[in-house]
Amino acid sequence: MNLTEDHDETMTNVRAEKVREVARLATRTGRARAGEFLAEGPQAVREAMKSHIARDAEGKGAVVRQIFATDDCLDKYPEFEEMVAKAPGVRARLVSPEVLAAMADTVTPQGIVATCVIPETELEQILAAKPALVAVLCRVQDPGNAGTILRAADAAGADALILTGGSVDIYNPKAVRSTVGSIFHLPIATNVELSEVIAALKAQGSTILAADGYGAADLDELQDASAARRTGGTFETNSEAPVLEDPTTWLFGNEGQGLNEDELSRADHRVAVPLYGIAESLNVSTAATVCLYASARAQRRK
Known part of the structure; x- marks a missing residue:
């Protein structure tokens, strides 16, 4: 040495x-x-x-x-x-x-x-890069979950991770370990007001999707519709349903409470990850991985 x-x-x-x-x-x-x-x-x-x-x-x-x-x-x-x-x-x-x-x-x-x-990344710096895929953590408090979501965002090719006030410190040792090095790959903005994030990203044309187990939109159907568009086919879905190929911002909520009504109301669409077994729900980091990869796959194949 x-x-x-x-x-x-x-x-x-x-x-x-x-x-x-x-x-x-x-x-x-x-x-x-x-x-x-x-x-x-x-x-x-x-x-x-x-x-x-x-x-x-x-x-x-x-x-x-x-x-x-x-x-x-x-x-x-x-x-x-x-x-x-x-x-x-x-x-x-x-x-x-x-x-x-x-x-x-x-x-x-x-x-x-x-x-x-500790980098001092401002929201403006993230916006300047015109991000196509962003993960926003709303009051996610477990460091392992936050770190795992960051790692998933990195692996999916997302452009940034944003944490709102009330979320865990992403530089907590456990969170850093959970990222397995991904914390050095993505721009990260912390303690940001959700209203500011959404207003700014919407102004750039990003669709705001809330990961919500009771959401009206089904992630499987959105992926099927995306695949049909790629091949020139058709897939019957709600005409107002979100298009996964578009620039997207995903909102992921608190482990125990999920996204609250205020957070949900700010999204353009509420999207549910379908459950095929008898599990009541998915861990937030698992749900985030599925959602981010669905968007990443659609965007990359567009």
């Missing part, structure tokens, strides 16, 4: 201030004060470093501040030494397993963590 010149020894003191400083990033207050969050594990740190190197090449701001890794981890993943050499401004330190454990949020850390800059 390339070490900074003022540190040439492995960190072994678990009570050192630097260790406490990194560990505080597990708390919302600690993240807010530092303007940083913690990425844990080889996959998350690898994606953070790729993003850092790419942004540096474009003359943009830093992604990673510091990396802390054990010898065993570097023996297993030697590519990190090369990445650090290509990443200006990133400070790297060797640490003992005990120090790494004191820094990390997980019970069994994977030998490497990075402190990363």
